[in-house]
Amino acid sequence: MRKKVYAHALSIYEIDVDFFVKSNVKVLIADLDNTLDSYRLYHPGQRAYDLKEALNKVGIKLVIISNNKGKRVGSYAHDLDVPYVWSARKPFAGKINRFIKDNNLNRDEVMLVGDQLMTDVGAANRAKIRVVLTEKIVKEDQWTTHINRIFDRPLRKRMMKKGLLPDWRKVYGQIK
Numbered sequence: 442m443r444k445k446v447y448a449h450a451l452s453i454y455e456i457d458v459d460f461f462v463k464s465n466v467k468v469l470i471a472d473l474d475n476t477l478d479s480y481r482l483y484h485p486g487q488r489a490y491d492l493k494e495a496l497n498k499v500g501i502k503l504v505i506i507s508n509n510k511g512k513r514v515g516s517y518a519h520d521l522d523v524p525y526v527w528s529a530r531k532p533f534a535g536k537i538n539r540f541i542k543d544n545n546l547n548r549d550e551v552m553l554v555g556d557q558l559m560t561d562v563g564a565a566n567r568a569k570i571r572v573v574l575t576e577k578i579v580k581e582d583q584w585t586t587h588i589n590r591i592f593d594r595p596l597r598k599r600m601m602k603k604g605l606l607p608d609w610r611k612v613y614g615q616i617k
């Protein structure tokens with residue numbers, strides 16, 4: 442059996458927006474903590490605004506789906522003026538599935554970007570949507586995430602070694 446391959450990027454901000462265009466993405470679901478910004482921030486940095494603008498320009502909507510609490514996710518997403526789902530309970534796909542259903546989305550046109558194998562890649566797989574795995578954007582994590590990293594780090598290393606996490610540039614236009 443062929444093992445599943447996921448695109449990998451150092452961060453969501455290094456991915457060329459054209460990558461999403463070529464992958465026929467209409468809705469990009471971004472994880473918040475350590476994907477878009479540090480878990481401490483209640484307000485987006487300039488790069489998040491720039492990313493949203495660049496995506497919107499080519500007709501792609503940005504959505505934030507986070508396991509974090511409503512107050513912080515809401516504050517961040519409100520500033521950025523994007524739809525959001527909080528307490529998403531990734532790796533469970535319930536809330537992602539509901540979002541897809543409520544917004545009448547085609548799963549082939551949705552992609553998730555997140556920094557964790559367990560939660561983000563796990564949820565994307567369960568929701569049957571494509572996913573790009575990133576490294577964490579800042580060093581610090583919330584304590585709950587520390588536990589996930591214990592499993593994430595060695596698994597990520599093994600997958601890298603086996604070529605299961607190719608750089609996004611290598612799978613440009615091939616992720617259908």
Ligand SMILES: [Mg+2]
Nearest residue numbers: 472474475556
């Ligand atoms: Mg995260």
